[in-house]
Amino acid sequence: MKRVVIVGGGFAGAYIARHLERKFDTILIDTKDYFEFTPSVLRSIINPKHMKKIQVFHKDYLHKAQVIVDRATKITNKEVMIGELKIPFDYLVIATGSRYQDIFKEADIVLPNRAKELAEKHEKLASAQEVLIIGGGIVGVELAGEIVGKYPNKNVTIVHSKDRLLERNTPRVSKYAQRFLEKRKVKIIFNERVEKKEDEVFVTNKGTKIKTDLQFICTGIISNGEAIREGIPEIVNDHGQVLVNGYLQAEGYENIFVAGDVTAIQEEKTAHSAEHHARVIMNNIKSMERHHHHHLIPYIPKSRLMVISLGKYNAIFIFKNFSLHGKIPALMKWAVELKTMIHYRTGLSKL
Numbered sequence: 079m080k081r082v083v084i085v086g087g088g089f090a091g092a093y094i095a096r097h098l099e100r101k102f103d104t105i106l107i108d109t110k111d112y113f114e115f116t117p118s119v120l121r122s123i124i125n126p127k128h129m130k131k132i133q134v135f136h137k138d139y140l141h142k143a144q145v146i147v148d149r150a151t152k153i154t155n156k157e158v159m160i161g162e163l164k165i166p167f168d169y170l171v172i173a174t175g176s177r178y179q180d181i182f183k184e185a186d187i188v189l190p191n192r193a194k195e196l197a198e199k200h201e202k203l204a205s206a207q208e209v210l211i212i213g214g215g216i217v218g219v220e221l222a223g224e225i226v227g228k229y230p231n232k233n234v235t236i237v238h239s240k241d242r243l244l245e246r247n248t249p250r251v252s253k254y255a256q257r258f259l260e261k262r263k264v265k266i267i268f269n270e271r272v273e274k275k276e277d278e279v280f281v282t283n284k285g286t287k288i289k290t291d292l293q294f295i296c297t298g299i300i301s302n303g304e305a306i307r308e309g310i311p312e313i314v315n316d317h318g319q320v321l322v323n324g325y326l327q328a329e330g331y332e333n334i335f336v337a338g339d340v341t342a343i344q345e346e347k348t349a350h351s352a353e354h355h356a357r358v359i360m361n362n363i364k365s366m367e368r369h370h371h372h373h374l375i376p377y378i379p380k381s382r383l384m385v386i387s388l389g390k391y392n393a394i395f396i397f398k399n400f401s402l403h404g405k406i407p408a409l410m411k412w413a414v415e416l417k418t419m420i421h422y423r424t425g426l427s428k429l
Contacts, residue, residue, distance in 0.1 A: 079103040080367060083158050083165055085150045085305070086173035087113055087136055089349045090337035092422070093356035094171055095136075095143050098363065104143035105165060107158060110192070111135055111147045113422055117349055118415050119193040120221050121390070124228040126197035132415065133193065134422045150174070154309035155331055169333050169363050172320060173356075174302035176339035176347065178295055182275055187293045190217055199292070206291035207232060210280060212272045213297030214238030215246075219255050220387045221294055226262040227389025234264045235288055239271040239297070244386070246346065251386075251394055251401050258388050258403075299347075301340045315342050324376045326359050332366070335359040345379040354382070385411040 082098050084091045087108030095106045115132035122129045136145045152159040157166045178189040188199050203209070209225060211218045214236050222234055236243075236259070242252040243259075243266070256266060270282040280288045303318030313321050313328045319342035321329040326341070328334040337355035339347045358377045365373045383397040385407050395407035 080168040081105065081166070082169045082171065082363065083107065083167035084171040084173060085153065085158060086171075086175055086302075086338070086340075087145075088116065088173060088175050088338060089352040090356040090359075091171065091173035092136070092139075093353055094173070094337070094360050095140055096422075097356075097360050099140055099143040101364070101367075102169070104140075105146060105167075106136060106140065106143050107146045107148065107150055107160070107165075108136065109147070109149050111137070111145070113139065114193060115349075115415050115418055117385075117387075117411065119196060120190060120217070120224050120387070122193035123188075123196040123200055123203055123221075124224050126200045129193040129197050132419065134419065139422045150305040152308040153305045155334065158305075159309075167333075169335070169366075171335045171337060171359060172306060172328070172340060173337040173352070174305065174340045176299050176301045179298040179300055181295060181298055182293075186291075187295055189295055190221060202292055203229075208290040208292075209234045210272075210288055210290040210293040211236045212293065212295050214240065214243040214266065214268075215296065216244065216386055218294075218296035219243055219259070221296060222259055222264050223388035223392070224390075226259070226264060227391070230262060234259075235267065235290070236264060237267045237270055237272050237282060237286075237288070239269065241268050247396060248399055248401065251396060254394060254401070254403050255386070255388065258392065299339075303340055306340075317342075325362055325374045326355055326377050327362075332371075335362065343377075343379055346382070346384065348382065348384060350382045350384070351379075385414075387411060 079102055081103040083105045084095050085107045087106055092113045098104050112133045112135045118132045148160045150158050157164045177191050211222055243255045244252050270284050272280050273283050274281050301318035303314045307314045320336045320340055321342050322336045326335050328336050338352040358375050362374045381398045386394045391408055393407035393411055395402040
């Protein structure tokens with residue numbers, strides 16, 4: 079059997095491993111030993127028990143694939159290296175994702191990368207009165223919604239460098255999110271950037287001073303492209319993203335595929351998009367193995383539906399220029415989470 083090595087066990091990597099493990103010698107390399115439904119990780123900081131609902135061990139849904147829990151340190155056109163260990167491949171899938179940068183290196187600053195890290199800050203949040211959220215994009219807005227939904231008496235401040243929240247969406251969506259949060263006494267500071275910390279006070283580029291008990295950095299996303307840059311630097315751009323062609327192959331390497339946040343594709347980086355990448359890559363690897371190179375499926379970036387949570391009982395459904403807010407979108411997101419986790423826990427590919 080030909081070997082497929084997958085680096086990254088998120089939405090794209092886990093999906094591909096599940097669907098190729100019976101046809102290929104499949105190896106999944108991931109820094110954690112579980113799949114996680116990332117769109118719901120923020121709820122873990124107000125309800126740590128929710129973490130168990132959105133995680134499943136790789137070994138529990140993979141029946142033939144080998145799982146290596148470690149970090150790839152170098153990726154070449156022939157092998158993946160983990161320290162001195164070399165893992166050769168016939169096909170490679172790079173799905174290493176992205177992360178938030180810890181720009182202040184402070185113990186009380188939280189990066190919303192994983193449910194585990196958030197759950198560990200649950201008690202800290204419970205006792206905090208002044209909460210700072212740096213960044214008013216999707217994650218910053220969702221986090222604020224979760225916090226005020228659980229703790230309506232806390233003082234939450236969002237500092238956003240743009241002139242409106244969720245600026246990549248329509249003004250209607252931005253206005254709804256702003257009204258929703260401000261109605262719940264969230265203070266929003268627009269057109270300013272937090273630049274430094276002086277003693278216990280954070281200071282913006284315009285001199286605004288904010289004293290807080292707990293801070294969240296929800297800006298400064300970078301792609302996890304370090305291992306690829308170590309071995310194949312010519313396919314990595316200045317942002318750590320991997321350059322791909324129309325079939326999601328790394329530029330110049332037909333047996334190396336790239337999926338999810340680490341791609342250089344200009345589109346909203348969502349779990350929905352990552353799964354679409356995974357389907358294209360899975361089919362293209364199968365076609366190449368059958369020597370049907372002329373049957374490769376192209377990936378066409380396009381607007382995809384999105385649901386932005388505003389706490390447990392409210393959300394915004396977005397598709398192109400259409401948006402719907404309220405309890406129905408919140409129920410939709412819950413249903414997608416439930417369906418996804420049932421798939422992984424039962425081994426079903428469809429419901």
